[in-house]
Amino acid sequence: EAQVTQNPRYLITVTGKKLTVTCSQNMNHEYMSWYRQDPGLGLRQIYYSMNVEVTDKGDVPEGYKVSRKEKRNFPLILESPSPNQTSLYFCASSLGFPGNTIYFGEGSWLTVV
Amino acid sequence: AQSVTQLGSHVSVSEGALVLLRCNYSSSVPPYLFWYVQYPNQGLQLLLKYTSAATLVKGINGFEAEFKKSETSFHLTKPSAHMSDAAEYFCAVRFPNTGFQKLVFGTGTRLLVSP
Numbered sequence: 001e002a003q004v005t006q007n008p009r010y011l012i013t014v015t016g017k018k019l020t021v022t023c024s025q026n027m028n029h030e031y032m033s034w035y036r037q038d039p040g041l042g043l044r045q046i047y048y049s050m051n052v053e054v055t056d057k058g059d060v061p062e063g064y065k066v067s068r069k070e071k072r073n074f075p076l077i078l079e080s081p082s083p084n085q086t087s088l089y090f091c092a093s094s095l096g097f098p099g100n101t102i103y104f105g106e107g108s109w110l111t112v113v
Numbered sequence: 114a115q116s117v118t119q120l121g122s123h124v125s126v127s128e129g130a131l132v133l134l135r136c137n138y139s140s141s142v143p144p145y146l147f148w149y150v151q152y153p154n155q156g157l158q159l160l161l162k163y164t165s166a167a168t169l170v171k172g173i174n175g176f177e178a179e180f181k182k183s184e185t186s187f188h189l190t191k192p193s194a195h196m197s198d199a200a201e202y203f204c205a206v207r208f209p210n211t212g213f214q215k216l217v218f219g220t221g222t223r224l225l226v227s228p
Contacts, residue, residue: 033216035218045215048215104156106155107155
């Protein structure tokens, strides 16, 4: 089954404790991306990647890091989480052509206390 | 700067009534346009997309949208609302001035359907 898998789905952590949210897709997609969803703000893009070793900042990259060492994986790293990073996070992927459907994971609820 | 505007954070309709959710974008060059639906506690599901083919696009669950270049709009409609349509709807755009690499979302419209 074609899917985008995120882990963990739910996490409560403390300020400053590094964490990684993993994202994996099994569709051989070139394009992968991370979004955060906050009430009233919709989804905002954090980082995206056009292919292995090619990443770029989205609209809200501060406080986040990403890497794309393999085509299927695109982890999101919070080096020193802060409460303002409490949010619902989505990973997404698609084939390279921009008109292609973008598939989303089920989301990761992150709370930083 | 590129932007996507969804008018109305909440839209209420009665079951059987017309659904109209509005989306406008800022670009003089036609972008790629998408509508996604999010049911409570779930991820996003694609309803339909415009990729420079027919301007009237039909999607799943009876939804359709019309691309109007002159109005820079891509409004979502459904002739007759069903209770199961209650969800949050997002318009999303890939703009040409970013090489279509960035996907920009509107702030979403929550559709409420009453019996």
